[in-house]
Amino acid sequence: MAIDRYEIVIGCEIHTQLLTKTKAFCACENRYGGMPNTRVCPVCLGLPGAMPRISKGYVELGAVAGQALNCKIARFTKFDRKHYFYPDLTKGYQITQYDIPLCTDGHVDLPMHKLPKDQQMGGENFRPKNFIGEDCILENGKYRRVRVERIHLEEDVGKSLHLQGAHSYIDYNRSGTPLIEIVTKPDMSSPEEAALFMETVQEILRYVKVTNGNLEEGNMRCDANINLNVWEDGKLWHTPISEIKNLNSFRVIRDACTYEAKRQLEEFINDRQEFNPGFKVTMGWDEEKGQTVVQRTKNSFVDYRFVVEPDIKPFSVSEELISRAAEKVGELPEAKRNRLKKEYKLSDFDVETLTTTRELSLWFEEAAKDAKDVKKVANWILAELLAVLNESGKTISEISISPKHITSLVNCIEDGKITSAQGKEVFSAMLESGKMPEEIIKEKGLEVVSDNSAIEAIVDSVIAANPKAIQDFKSGKTNVVGWLTGQVMKESKGKANPKTASALVNQKLSAL
Numbered sequence: 001m002a003i004d005r006y007e008i009v010i011g012c013e014i015h016t017q018l019l020t021k022t023k024a025f026c027a028c029e030n031r032y033g034g035m036p037n038t039r040v041c042p043v044c045l046g047l048p049g050a051m052p053r054i055s056k057g058y059v060e061l062g063a064v065a066g067q068a069l070n071c072k073i074a075r076f077t078k079f080d081r082k083h084y085f086y087p088d089l090t091k092g093y094q095i096t097q098y099d100i101p102l103c104t105d106g107h108v109d110l111p112m113h114k115l116p117k118d119q120q121m122g123g124e125n126f127r128p129k130n131f132i133g134e135d136c137i138l139e140n141g142k143y144r145r146v147r148v149e150r151i152h153l154e155e156d157v158g159k160s161l162h163l164q165g166a167h168s169y170i171d172y173n174r175s176g177t178p179l180i181e182i183v184t185k186p187d188m189s190s191p192e193e194a195a196l197f198m199e200t201v202q203e204i205l206r207y208v209k210v211t212n213g214n215l216e217e218g219n220m221r222c223d224a225n226i227n228l229n230v231w232e233d234g235k236l237w238h239t240p241i242s243e244i245k246n247l248n249s250f251r252v253i254r255d256a257c258t259y260e261a262k263r264q265l266e267e268f269i270n271d272r273q274e275f276n277p278g279f280k281v282t283m284g285w286d287e288e289k290g291q292t293v294v295q296r297t298k299n300s301f302v303d304y305r306f307v308v309e310p311d312i313k314p315f316s317v318s319e320e321l322i323s324r325a326a327e328k329v330g331e332l333p334e335a336k337r338n339r340l341k342k343e344y345k346l347s348d349f350d351v352e353t354l355t356t357t358r359e360l361s362l363w364f365e366e367a368a369k370d371a372k373d374v375k376k377v378a379n380w381i382l383a384e385l386l387a388v389l390n391e392s393g394k395t396i397s398e399i400s401i402s403p404k405h406i407t408s409l410v411n412c413i414e415d416g417k418i419t420s421a422q423g424k425e426v427f428s429a430m431l432e433s434g435k436m437p438e439e440i441i442k443e444k445g446l447e448v449v450s451d452n453s454a455i456e457a458i459v460d461s462v463i464a465a466n467p468k469a470i471q472d473f474k475s476g477k478t479n480v481v482g483w484l485t486g487q488v489m490k491e492s493k494g495k496a497n498p499k500t501a502s503a504l505v506n507q508k509l510s511a512l
Contacts (some may be wrong), residue, residue, distance in 0.1 A: 002089045002232065002233060003231070003269070004231040004232065004233070004234070005230075005231050005232075006228050006229065006230045006231070006265060006446075007189060007228065007229040008188075008189055008190055008191070008226065008257070008261050009186045009188075009226065009227055009228065009229060009258060010074075010184035010186060010188040010189070010190075010191070010194045010224055010225065010226045011183075011184050011185060011187070011188070011190070011224075011225045012183075012184045012188070012194060012197055012198065012222055012223070012224055012225070013181055013183050013184075013222070013223040013224075013225070014181070014182040014198060014215070014220065014221070014223075015156075015179050015181050015220070015221050015222075015223075016060045016065070016179060016180050016181075016182065016205060016210070016211045016219065016220045016224050017030075017156060017170075017177050017178065017179055017211060017219035017220070017317060018058065018062070018065075018178040018179065018180060018210060018211060019061065019209060019210060019211055019212065020056075020057050020058055020061060020178050021055075021057070021058065022055045022056075023039055023043075023044055023055060023155075023176040023177055024052075024054070024055060024058055024153070024154075024155045024176055024177065024178035024179075025040070025043055025044070025052030025053055025054060025055065025095065025155065025176060025312075026041050026043035026044050026052065026053070026055070027055070028040060028041050028043075028044055028176065029296040030177055030178065030495050031260060032212075032214075032217050032219065033173075033217075034173060036161070036169070036171035036172075036173060037171060037172050038173065038174060039173045040172045040173065040175065042373040043176065044090075044155075044172065044176030044409075044486050045090055045172055045175065046090035046091035046092075046175075049218045050278060051311055052095060052309075052311055052312055054312065054315075055178070057316065058153065058319050059153070059321065060176045060324065060325055061104065061178075061180075061210050062102050062151065062153050062180050063102065063103070063317065063321060063322055063325035063380065064209075064210055064287070064328045064329060065103070065151060065180050065182075065205055065208070065210045066102060066103030066106065066151050066265065066325070067202050067322075067325050067326050067328075067329045068207075068208045068210070068329045068332065069103070069106040069107070069108055069148050069182065069201070069204065070106040070107050070108075070148070071103035071104060071106030071148060071151055072103065072105050072106075072220060073102065073322050073325070074100060074101065074103070074104070074317060075316060075317050075318060076100070076101055076307070076314065076315070076316050077097065077100045077101065077310075077314065077315065077317060078097070078100055078170050078308060078310055078313075078314035079095050079097055079153070079307050079308075079309035079312045080095075080096055080097060080098040080099070080306050080307065080308055080382075081093040081094070081095060081096075081306065081307050081308075082094045082095075082096045082098070082154075082306055082309075083304055083305040083306075084303070084304055085205075086157065087159045087160055087168075087170060087173070088156070088157045088158035088159060088160050088170050088172075090157075090172065090175055094154060094155060094157065095154060095309055095312070096152060096154035096155070096181075097152035097153055097154065097157050098152075098306045099306075100149060100314075100352070101150040101152035101153075101357040102148050102151060102152060102153055102317070103148075103150060103151035103152070104149070104151075105147075105148075105149075106147070106148035106151070107146065107147050108145070108146050108148060108184075108197065108200055108201060108204070109138060109143040109144070109145050109146075109147050109149055109334070110143060110144045110145075110146060110193065110196050110197060110200055111142070111143060111196075111200070111334060112141065112143060112144055112206060113142065113194065114196055114199075115190075115192050115196060116192060126141065126243070127318065132291065134185065144187075144193070146184055146185070146187045146193075146197055147184060147185040147187055148182060148183070148184055148185075148190060149183045149184060149185050150183050151180050151181065151182050151183070152179055152180070152181050152183075152423050153178070153179070153180060154179050154180075154458070155176050155177065155178065155179060156174050156175065156176065156177035156178075156179050157174070157175060158171060158172040158173075158174055159171045159173075159218075160169050163282045167176035167441050177255050179259050180210075182201065184197070186225065188439055190256060190257075190442045191253065191255075191256075191257035191258045191261070194224055194253050194254070194257055195250040195251075195253040195254045197374065198220075198222050198250060198253060200334075201346075202215075202220060202298070203333055204332055204333065205220075206359050207332060207333050207334075207357070208328060208329050208330075208358075209328070209358075210495065212266040215248045215249050215250075216249075218247070220248075220249060221246050221247065221248050221262060222246075222248075222253055223243055223244065223245050223246065223247070223248045224243070224244045224247060224253060224256065224257055224260075225241055225243050225244075225280070226241070226242055226244065226257055226260050226261065226264075227239045227240060227241045227242065227264065227275070228264050228265060228268065229260060230265070230268055237268070237272075237275070239264045239265075239268050239275065240273050240274075240275055240279060240281060241275075241279070241280050241281070242260055242264065242265075242280070242281045242282075243271065243280050243281070243282050243283065243290070244256045244257070244283045244284070244292055245282060245283065245284055245285075245387065246284070246285075247285060248340070252285060252287070252430055255285075255290065256292060259290065259291055259292055260292045263291075265293065265423075270414055279297070279500070280297065281294060282294070282295045282296045282297065283295060289422065289432060289501070300402075315425065330358075333355045333358075333361075334505070336351075336355050336361055337351040337352065340354065340355070340361075340365075343404040344378070345375070345504050346374075346375065346376070346378055350378050350382065350476075353382055353386070354378065354381065354382070357395075357396070358394045359396050359397050360381075363381075363396050363403050364377070364378065364381055364403075366403035366404075366408075367381070367403035367404070367407050369403075369434055370407050370409070370411075370416040371406075371407045371410050371411065372410065372411050372415075373410055373414055376410045376413070377406055377407065377410050378415070380397060380406050380408060380409065380410060380423075380427070381406065384424070384427055385399070388431060399431075400431055400434050401430050401431060401434060404436070405430050405436060405437065408436055408437045408438065409423055409426060409427060409430070409437045412426070412437050412438065412441065416497055416499075417441060417447055418437075418441055418447065419489075419494055419498055420448050421494055422441075422446050422494055425444070425446070426440050426441060426444075426446065429444070437483075441494070446495070447495070453486070455492070455496045455497065455500050455501055455504060456504055458488050458492055458501075459484075459488055459501065459504045459505055459508055460490050460508070461503065462484055462487045462491060462505075463484065463505075463508055463509070466484065466487070469483065469484055470509070473509050480508055480509075481502065481505055481509065482502075484505045484509075485498065485501050485502045488501040488504075488505065489501060
């Protein structure tokens, strides 16, 4: 028997904490970190008799996430209890949604250009899976569609703390934190696609202010369900599904899925296991060893003994809430990038950087609105303003200048009032004082001299003072023109119009 080829099949479950002020079912503050067990109450501690209540904004943020990922929003839904034992699960069950989730039938379109060349559409290693069909390939291979089966609401569990291997403690501050779980169809064909999916979801949900999405803080994490389709002597086999839990970085997702795919292939060759759609092996990722490790097995959803949550009534979702959620989504980052490229003729790098956050993209568009050169507006933001933000640790909303400051600065340079070099001086003064460029130019006496007679006098003086440069020009060294123009700018303290100065230098030298 010989293996003809194999194909990786991956589906993801992404758990994301929501940016509500309070926890899911109580009034405790929803915040990361702090002294352990200081933001808890009878509800999130699961004490007998405590009654959960849905916190304000929890359902709406879930609907915002659903709208952002192109889902249908349920008009009627409910909560359920999912039973399992875990040390940091206080009640012995988790409040979640089972058969009537808030959001269903969505999709995320992966920008394939972000993948390695051999993983992109048309690459030699790319094989679109037959069971998805041609609908998964969009816009001549620019995107690949990953279907979102459901997004449901649930609460997070506490956090186990293991100190020096001697003692273990439980911090319940995280217990009851509002989560959404995003469950996809098995539509990804490589570890790189799985990582790109999580990266894309993180960008979208941050953009619509559903989550901080900080992987290092654990408020977004991924479980990857992975198995292989293996063709052996013309017959198709499926390996058992492994669920790799709590992957908390894009690199870890790639590494864990890559290792598990190789492990499953070796297992198929050496110790073939029959595929059972209701059976999963739960795996963890050992970062130090660089390998997956078995944690437990589960045979079906029956293990969880789902029942309707008796303390929270089933409820209707209003059309007003759904409309508000749609308004909060607005234009998403990939659509904005495509529009900015088309509308303003910007490069891929420009639009990728300018759409890092919604605030920055809106700031740029406001600055571009009345600018005489939009590309230069982008350059000032990318090269100068972002450098200041990175150095200061501030966000675009905390900076001391407005988009109009950049618009005015660019227009002053375009109108010849100041040079680009002077623009940097004005930019620094703007940041320090908050004054508009025109006011700074006037105060500092920076306005460019465009009077031909004044500039001509400086040109004559510079030429007379540099006879060797004249001889070099006559012997064919034309680069002398630039050097002499620089001397004119130096003599004028940068105030001479550089175009006028260069033209006059050329004119004078040609006449000699």
